[in-house]
Amino acid sequence: MTGAATGPVLRVRGLTRRFGGVVAVGDVALDIAPGERRAVLGPNGAGKSTLFNLVAGADTPTAGSIELFGADVTRLGARQRTRMGLSRTFQTSRLLTGLTVEDNLYLAAIGVSGGRLRLLRTGRDRTAREQARRTAESVGMTDRLATLAGDLSHGEQRQLEIGLALVAEPRMLLLDEPAAGLSRSERQLLTALLLSLDRDVTLLLIEHDMDVALTVAERVTMMHDGVVIVEGTPTEIRADQRVHDLYLGKAHV
Amino acid sequence: MAATAAVVVGVLGLLGVLLQAFEKGLGTEGNVPTFILITLNGLTLAGLYFISASGLTLIFGLLRVTNLAHGALFLLGGYVALELVQDAGMSWWLAAVLAMGASGLVGLVVHQLFLRWNQGQDLRQALITIAVSLILADQMLAHFGATPTAIAPPEWLAQPLSLGVYDLSYPRFRLAMLVAALVVGLLFWLVYTRTRVGMVVRAGVDDTQMTSALGVNVQRVFAAAFFVGSALAGLGGVFAGTALSLAPGQDQSFLVSALVVVIVGGMGSLGGAALGALLLGLVDQYAGAYLPAEYSNLSALLTFVLLAVILAVRPTGLFGKAR
Amino acid sequence: MTMDRMLTLGTRGALAVVLVVVALVPVLCTTFFTSQVGLTSLWLGIVAVSLTFLSGYGGMVSLAQTALFGVAGLIAARLSVESGWDPWAAALAGILAATAVGLLFGAVASGSQGIYFLIITLAFAQVTYFYFAAVPTFGAHEGINGVRPPAVLGDPVQDPARMYWFLLVVSVLAFLGLRHVSRTAFGLALQGVRDDPVRMAALGYNVRLHRILGFTLAAPVAGAAGVLSAWSNTRMSAGSISLAIAILVLTTAVIGGLNRLEGAWVGALIYTLCDTYLRGWTDRFTTWLGVVFLVIVLVSPGGVVGLLGSAGSWLRHRLAGGAPPPAAPSTPAPPVPVSSGGAR
Secondary structure (H helix, E strand, C coil), rough: CCCHCCCCCCCEEEEEEECCEEEEEEEEEEEECCCCEEEEEECCCCCHHHHHHHHHHHCCEEEEHHHHHHHHCCCCCCCHHHHHEEECCCCCCCCCCCHHHHHHHHHHHHHHHHHCCCCCCHHHHHHHHHHHHHHHHCCHHHCCCCCEEHHHHHHHHHHHHHHHHHCCCEEEEHHHHHHCCCHHHHHHHHHHHHCEEEEEEEEEECCCCHHHHHCCCEEEEEEEEEEEEEEECHHHHHHHHHHHHHCCCCCCH | CHHHHHHHHHHHHHHHHHHHCCCCCCCCCCCCCHHHHHHEEEEEEEHHHHHHHHHHHHHHHHHHCCCCCCHHHHHHHHHHHHHHHHHHCCCCCHHHHHHHHHHHHHHHHHHHHHHHHHHHCCCHHHHHHHHHHHHHHHHHHHHHHCCCCCCCCHHHHHHHHEECCCCCCCEEEHHHHHHHHHHHHHHHHHHHHHHHHHHHHHHHCHHHHHHCCCCCCCCHHHHHHHHHHHHHHHHHHHHHHHCCCCCCHHHHHHHHHHHHHHHHCCCHHHHHHHHHHHHHHHHHHHHHCCHHHHHHHHHHHHHHHHHHHHHHCCCCCCCCCCC | HHHHHHHHHHHHHEEEEEEEHHHHHHHHHHHHHHHHHHHHHHHHHHHHHHHHHHHHHHHCCCCCCCCCCCHHHHHHHHHHHHHCCCCCHHHHHHHHHHHHHHHHHHHHCCCCCHHHHHHHHHHHHHHHHHHHHHCHCCCCCCEEECCCCCHHHHHCCCCCHHHHHHHHHHHHHHHHHHHHHHCHHHHHHHHHHHHCCCHHCCCCCCHHHHHHHHHHHHHHHHHHHHHHHHHHHHCCCHHHHHHHHHHHHHHHHHHHCCCCCCCCHHHHHHHHHHHHHHHCCCCHHHHHHHHHHHHHHHHCCCHHHHHHHHHHHHHHHHHHHCCCCCCCCCCCCCCCCCCCCCCC
16 A cells, blocks of 8 residues: 555556557556546447446456556456455446445445344444445435435436445445436536545546536546557647547537 | 365365266276266256246346246246146147247246336346245145146157167256257347347346347337246246156245355356356265265255355456456 | 324334234134144145245255245254154254254355256255155155144144244244344345346445355244144145145245245235135136246236235325325335346
């Protein structure tokens, strides 16, 4: 942990994923510094989601390596990466629909802190419950604690989705299109929430929505056809001609 | 590792069978003649399994419905044919066709009435078909009684066929069962690869959404698949009723065999069903004949151990898709 | 708020009344009723609740519960009848054996989901059935007769009162124990695995381990039911665990309601009552059972208990004078696992 403080939090080299003959991600290199806010942009089919799944451990690469907090995690599953301090959200909400909001957050808390198999209630339970309620407050869901996750509105489900990733106090947060399907006002809330995150947390976000991405991110990686075509600050990205041709031009039609 | 162990055990078992079959040489007094007969028994049984399992796998592959009433439709086909041949004096062939129609029709009605509007809820659909099978089995018990009965085979298949080796002869009808299985397999293959409907069926196996995009009336294809799948269950029942016999309880035992076949091969895969049928038929017959005497009553167990091992190694069967 | 509280108290009161009435059955009813209906519906309820727990909280619809029931029952019967063990020790050995077998079954089946899980457990049921039907140690098809329950519990045929109360106590303990589990970290995580295994893995959970342990936890419950059934009937054979019985247990659990634990006993009571009294009226008992099963699955996925629950909340709604119905029930009812998501 101490050694990782200076090096990059996430270090990706030569990452490649092929599906049959199709190269979804081809030879991608990526370095993300501690505390950095990074957005990955690109049109549909650019390989963003595949890259995201490879980093999260939901998919295994055909070639290349992934280092997380200084350790090689290329062959580790999602569960181990989560316990190392990586959290992710899903593009379409994956909530525990039969459980209350509080129980969702509670399970997310003990998923990392331990005690997952406990059959008795102990003092540690209280800590996890408090953690759950604190997170509910930070994502603005205190009044929905007793509601079943399956009964939430779409916007609330997106809020809980982010809450689930935040409870365990991750060192690195992966957000898969957090603004998907949100209204304008909900997007503003989301942007504010992301901007208010602790600087200890490193953020990697995949986003289709330029407003959210370019406001939150400090650096932007632009992907097309599975490869990185340009990397830079939001201002540089906005000015880049290739980006305009590829993406901004179409997005503003 | 588990896979290697499973393969090793399988190869050892096969070697054990071959050793016993050939240890006394190829002469008439050796065990080869018996081995030939047992192998034929296994192959023809595999044919019967394939016929009924192909219907189950068609329905699952296309509609994602696990039709647990398949065994009841199987027995229904057998009983209908029995009644038509025995009481109405109809020819075996016509009776078989009508029996297929009857099973297909009942299956179609079940699909339209109960399953169609529960699409996508696979466990609920499975429960529905369990309830249907309870009702059907009890109604068959009421109408056809509990005494085991067999259907008389068509006349020219009633005599045994001389095999031309070791003076062996073998029931023609059982060989016809194997031929029928091959014909069913061939028809499936032709329809799947050569026709537009087949393309839709294969697309459906891969992705239901895509089928809708093709602009075909998906509901009509589903209904047809359910009819054909259930009719094949009925055909299996006619063959089983002729080669073996019909009795209450056989609906469940044949349902279980068909499930094992389909699961071993991978649900929805026709080639998998063929392989599964072959495995099950041969293992069943070889185990009964070649296991040491004190274990031979455990042969029924072996097929389920086979299933458990295969599922433990490959949770979606040999040819099943991971997703 | 106070209204809700009063209603919760009311529910508890009603439950207490039901329990008292049930406890008085041996005093108020005939020996025949106590033994035939009482004992049977209690042990059937216990084996069914092991399935209700697995399916309601773990999303695992298992047909192997009767197999575990048989392992415990037949081993306990064999040890006490043939080897002269003390019935309690034999029962303990049987239940431990069932738990070990449950662990094994769970380890193999936990990789499969939904319909695949149902079918692999069906295979386990068949393996166990064929094993016990073939092996002479367990009396093959004959089974083991003349099983003597512990002397304290009396003669289950002549004087079933004490046996009945014992079964009732075990039922209550099983209910409370499983309900407790469902509220612990382990139990909540099990429900999480039921709802979305992928999410649970992303939260740091070992999904497969959770399934295995959940399955193992339900095994001694099914096993206890097996021992109690052998004691109540003074016999057990391979026929007691055939596929038909496995499907009967599933039917019972579905009729009662897979959403809530108490549904198991409700379903068992309904089945046993019909089995005892309806058979005189109709030869086609199984057909009617199938029809009821079908109607329940089609109309009320929550079973009879679910129907009663909806009727209850409608009544509360009316009593509360048109105020909005209570947002959440005192214990959140998990949804019926109608769809496995296994294909994803």
